[in-house]
Amino acid sequence: EQQNKQIKKSTTNMNSPPYPELAKQEEETFSYAMQLACGSVLPTAMKTAIELGFFDIIAKVGAGAKLSAMDIAAELPTNNPDAPIFISRRKCYQASRKRPTSPGGGVKLFNGIQTRLYFLLPVAKCLAPDDDGVSLGPMLTFLQDKAFMESWPALKDSILEGGIAFHGVHGMSLYEYPNKDPRFGRLFDKFLINHSTKVIRKLLESYKGFEQVEQLIDIGGGSAVTLNIITSKYPQIKGVNFDLPR
Numbered sequence: 340e341q342q343n344k345q346i347k348k349s350t351t352n353m354n355s356p357p358y359p360e361l362a363k364q365e366e367e368t369f370s371y372a373m374q375l376a377c378g379s380v381l382p383t384a385m386k387t388a389i390e391l392g393f394f395d396i397i398a399k400v401g402a403g404a405k406l407s408a409m410d411i412a413a414e415l416p417t418n419n420p421d422a423p424i425f426i427s428r429r430k431c432y433q434a435s436r437k438r439p440t441s442p443g444g445g446v447k448l449f450n451g452i453q454t455r456l457y458f459l460l461p462v463a464k465c466l467a468p469d470d471d472g473v474s475l476g477p478m479l480t481f482l483q484d485k486a487f488m489e490s491w492p493a494l495k496d497s498i499l500e501g502g503i504a505f506h507g508v509h510g511m512s513l514y515e516y517p518n519k520d521p522r523f524g525r526l527f528d529k530f531l532i533n534h535s536t537k538v539i540r541k542l543l544e545s546y547k548g549f550e551q552v553e554q555l556i557d558i559g560g561g562s563a564v565t566l567n568i569i570t571s572k573y574p575q576i577k578g579v580n581f582d583l584p585r
Contacts, residue, residue: 385466386483389476391415393426394467397459405456427455465537473536481530486516486523528562535564549573556581 388394396414397404408423415422459467468474481487486509493504505513517524549555549569556579557566566578 382479382483386480389466389480394459394463394476397457398463398467403458405458407454407456409454411457471536473533475533475537477526477529477533481526484523484526486520531561532564535561536568539565539568543569543572549576552576554579558582 392414393411396411397406400406408427411426412419412422465475466479468476487505490505490508493507496502496507497504503512505516509516509519511519517527543549550573552573553575554577555566555569557563558581560566560580560582563578563580566580570576570578
């Protein structure tokens, strides 16, 4: 009888699925699905943080700065008494997605009430303006702009009926639209300048392919930011910026 019990127990263990591992996998899958369902929330919250200068406010205090939502709100042009609450909610959401600010900076007391302190994570260096005023922030705000976002719902139609979503919504291409909407054009230019500056500088840290180049033509070079950066490092290059006036 004892032997039968041991055999039965052994058989049960062999046939039992790894419930803890399975439960963990299902939990991670469900959590990821929830993130996808809420996918538009994070970039919108990030756009708000960039437009209001949250990262700049913390960065200007100095390295290792830790500020509360009330500290950040005090630097904004607002008298809204609820501003710290909304800031805290957005910061907590961003932190839960492992984004540029973290509430892991401890707490401090305001009128006997504990409040979270926020500090910048390393990725924030890419979103807050550097010493030259350059960042990837304009890229995020441009891609979240109303004119750009209005084209996304038309992706389904572009698949079923053909065409380009942006053109279908606005009746013109992305590159023609700035002539209709100068505000969008300024956002576009700022995005391209900042993005090109960040990317080309990073590229030149490791890429040595321009050392023997004598002439470089940039087709569609816009304001010639890319050429200026390259020719500044390699002055032997004659740069030609080829683009249409706008």
